[in-house]
Amino acid sequence: MTDDESDGDGPSTGSVRATYDRIAEHFSKTREYPWPEVEAFLDGRSGAVALDVGCGNGRHTELLAERCERALGADLSREMVATASERSAERGFDYGLAQADASSLPVRSGCVDLGVYVATLPHLPSRDLRVASLDELARVLSSGGRALVGVWSTEHDRFDESEGFDTTVEWTLPGGESVDRFYHIYDPDEFRADIAESGLDLVEFEISSGNCYGVVRPES
């Protein structure tokens, strides 16, 4: 880690970015389809402006672009944003893209009607940054805006732990090389607590396929 200040002993945001820059092309190919929980959240919803935080290859940004007048996909990794750019051009989707940090969003306050923030929050390397990113989501949502926050959780079959913990999960590239990715695996109570700590209100909560999902709105 040479490019970024690390929080104590934990991994840095820079290392997560470096990992995704490196695995972007292969990762994108394995992330073809949107998650059913995201489709269910978006069903019947629309708005003027949509935001996908941690958009990866844009598979969920595409759904937002179909439902809202305008959509923006944001991702920390330059290479992931590049895959989204290629994919949207190939598929004829029209949405904006930016390289951005979830805990300091370059998005105007109160302008987002519909947000998706899935499979990204666990990559932020400290609780302070994770709560800061939820505060940022609260800031950018419009008064009637809603977002779906989804995180990998201890409810998943692969984890024995019952309390949230930090770990690294390997991504295996074609050819066999492995690249580590930092994750904070949430337990459900902790997920609720982090949302409560932020400027968001939890409107709905569910556990599905080992993930915690929360529909959130800005604190009233």
Add this chain to the structure above:
Amino acid sequence: MKGDLLDIVCCPLDKHDLELDATEREDGEIVTGTLTCTECGEVYPIEDGIPNLLPPDMRDEAPA
């Protein structure tokens, strides 16, 4: 990027407006240029049509 993205994006640091300076356009989209914060003066690059709106201390290329 399209110029109307400026209605949505802002400076990641102080959330103020950004001013566009396009140096290369193609089919109405900005391919290369900069976005400058009207408040703090921080300059954010646009390359290959994608604005880099990371806070400046995160902007340097990540190690390979």
